[in-house]
Structures are given as structure tokens and as C-alpha cells.
Amino acid sequence: MKESEPKRENAETEIIKKPKNKGLKSPKSDVENFSLDKAQLDSLRLEFQDLSPGDLEKMKTLINECDNSLVSNFKNYFPKKETPGKIPARERFLFTDKKTFERFNEKWLGKLQSGDASYLNKENKGNMRTFLERGDFAAGFVPDIWEKIPQEMQKxxxxxxxxxxQAKKAIKNMAARYIITHELAHLHQDPSLPLWFAESGAYCYTQETMKKNKWGELNSAQDExxxxxxxxxEKYGDDVHKIYFGQLQDRKKREKIFSEFTKEKKKILFPDYREEKE
Structure with a gap:
């Protein structure tokens, strides 16, 4: 941050001092849950977003395509009315490069006085993540996966x-759509969901959206x-969709479905994630 821009620092400080949803406590820390307003999110973008105007417009186009498809495919399970004043999911992205994302993570989580509660390996920050109830936005970058593709497949x-x-561009767009759709699924989810259920759902909705639009398939460690x-x-029907998108709050039904994620199943599906505290 430049010294000549004191207003940006003040705006960022307000993010922590004036949470929107006062009184809601996170189970993982003593920080109050909150959502950023447009001015606060724009302030973060000024400091951390480093895409060129042209690349940013391309990303916005992809976000709109992904969000339109996700909402269209599962609209029957979405809230009938948007929360007044809430920023649409497609407008809650902050794009960085890898190095800036690492710096952003350190500063953002540090300001919240809340460590990374997801990964066993503290160095693992992924490439993009959604900060639900920690601002309610997604931040990160789309990695270059071309070199990870076997040479025979590259040919x-x-x-x-x-x-x-042309091939590299197609793969880059495929990876971007996959990552963006995954984060959009999180931005649309019920924020109270257990990590395991939320991640499994996000991967499923991403795959279904990619498949429906014929955007390509990416092999993922989270296919399982x-x-x-x-x-x-298959077992519980539409209740699973309704729980994910916040349309079913029946405690017994939720607990029954969540109980399918046994301790053993969690370790198999997400070996890099730490156990959530009750």
C-alpha cells in the first residue's frame, strides 16, 4: 500500500471494526461474521487486484457465463428472493497472481486474528478460496496447468x-471456468454448512455445470x-440440494445427512483438511 493513499487503509480498517452482522460468532474464532459492501471490496481490489483491464474483462465474462449456468441448472433450490442490499455472487471476486495471493492471505487472515482452519499444511493456500462470513468474497488466481498435462495428451x-x-488458451479457459464455478457454488451456499459437505457439493455442482455446457473435464483429486x-x-434426493443452498433447516434431516461423513470418510475424501471443531 502506498503512503499517499491513507483513505484506502481507513476503508480496510472499517472492514474489521464495523462488521455488518453483529452478534454472529464464528465457531472457529471469536471474530464476528460479516460481509463486505461494494466500497470495501473495491478498496481491497485497489490494493491486491493485479489483472490488466483486458484480462479482467475476460474473467468477468467467464464469471457471468458460469454463474448464469449454475443458477439456471439449480434455480429450483435457490432462495426465491435475494437478500436486499447483498452484492450478487458474480460481483464478489478479487483476482491476483500467485505471489500477491500469498501476501493477501497473510494480511487478510492476520487482520481477522484468525488462522487458516481448513488445511493441515499451513503453507497450502490453494489457488482461489471463498471467505464465507469473513467478507463473503472469493480471492485468488487461475493457475497455469498446461505443464501438468502429460505430453501425449498435450499433442x-x-x-x-x-x-x-490455441490449445493452451482452451486449457486456460477450462481451468478458469472450473475454478470460478467452484467458488460461485460456495458463494451461493448456506454458510453454516460443515466443510466436508460444502466442499463435496461444490465439486459436484462444478462438474455438473462443466459437463452440461461441454466446457471440458478436468481430472481432480476431489472426484471421489x-x-x-x-x-x-441418490439416497436423500432433493433435500441435499435444499440443504446446500440454504432452503432446508430441519435439524434432524440435516444431521442425518451430515452423519454420512464419518471420520473415516472425511480422511479418505479430504486427507489434507483438518478436523472441524464442534
Missing amino acids: KLIDAAGGEK AADFYRWLL
Whole structure:
């Protein structure tokens, strides 16, 4: 932050001092839950967002495509009315590069006086994450996954796309849609959901959206979690969707479905995540 921009620091301080939802306590810390308003989110973007105007417009286009599809596919389970004054999910993204994302994580979590409660490895910050009830926004970057693709597959992609440049662009867009849709699923979810259920659902909704739009398929370490969520849908039906999107608060039904995530199942599906505290 530049010394010549004191107002930006003041605006950022208000994020912590004036939470919107006073009285709501997080089970993971003593920090009150809150959502950023547009001015506060714009303040963070001024400090941390480092995409060019052209790249930012491309990302906004992808976000709109992903959000339109996600909402359209599962609109029957979304709230009938939006919360007055709430910023739409598609407008709650902050894009960085990898280095800036690491700096952002340290500063944001540090200001909240709340450590990373998700990962066993504290160095693992992922590439993009949603800060539910810690501002209610998604921040991060889309990684370059081209070099992770086996050479034989790269050759096939290059042939199909008509050149290496075109193939790399197609893969980059595929990765962007996958990551953005995943975070949109989190931004639309009930924030009180257990981590395991929320992550499994987000991976499932992302895969279904990618498949429906023929945006391509990415092999993920969380494919098993998405499949387990589909199993829950087969066993419990629409109640699973309703719970995810906050339309079913029946305690007994929720606890019954959540109980399917046994301690053993959690370790299998998410070995890198720490156990949630009750």
C-alpha cells in the first residue's frame, strides 16, 4: 500500500471494526461474521487486484457465463428472493497472481486474528478460496496447468485445437471456468454448512455445470468427493440440494445427512483438511 493513499487503509480498517452482522460468532474464532459492501471490496481490489483491464474483462465474462449456468441448472433450490442490499455472487471476486495471493492471505487472515482452519499444511493456500462470513468474497488466481498435462495428451490437444497457442488458451479457459464455478457454488451456499459437505457439493455442482455446457473435464483429486455427494443425492434426493443452498433447516434431516461423513470418510475424501471443531 502506498503512503499517499491513507483513505484506502481507513476503508480496510472499517472492514474489521464495523462488521455488518453483529452478534454472529464464528465457531472457529471469536471474530464476528460479516460481509463486505461494494466500497470495501473495491478498496481491497485497489490494493491486491493485479489483472490488466483486458484480462479482467475476460474473467468477468467467464464469471457471468458460469454463474448464469449454475443458477439456471439449480434455480429450483435457490432462495426465491435475494437478500436486499447483498452484492450478487458474480460481483464478489478479487483476482491476483500467485505471489500477491500469498501476501493477501497473510494480511487478510492476520487482520481477522484468525488462522487458516481448513488445511493441515499451513503453507497450502490453494489457488482461489471463498471467505464465507469473513467478507463473503472469493480471492485468488487461475493457475497455469498446461505443464501438468502429460505430453501425449498435450499433442492431442494441440492437434485438436489447431496449434499450441490455441490449445493452451482452451486449457486456460477450462481451468478458469472450473475454478470460478467452484467458488460461485460456495458463494451461493448456506454458510453454516460443515466443510466436508460444502466442499463435496461444490465439486459436484462444478462438474455438473462443466459437463452440461461441454466446457471440458478436468481430472481432480476431489472426484471421489463429488461422487460421494452424488450418492447422497441418490439416497436423500432433493433435500441435499435444499440443504446446500440454504432452503432446508430441519435439524434432524440435516444431521442425518451430515452423519454420512464419518471420520473415516472425511480422511479418505479430504486427507489434507483438518478436523472441524464442534
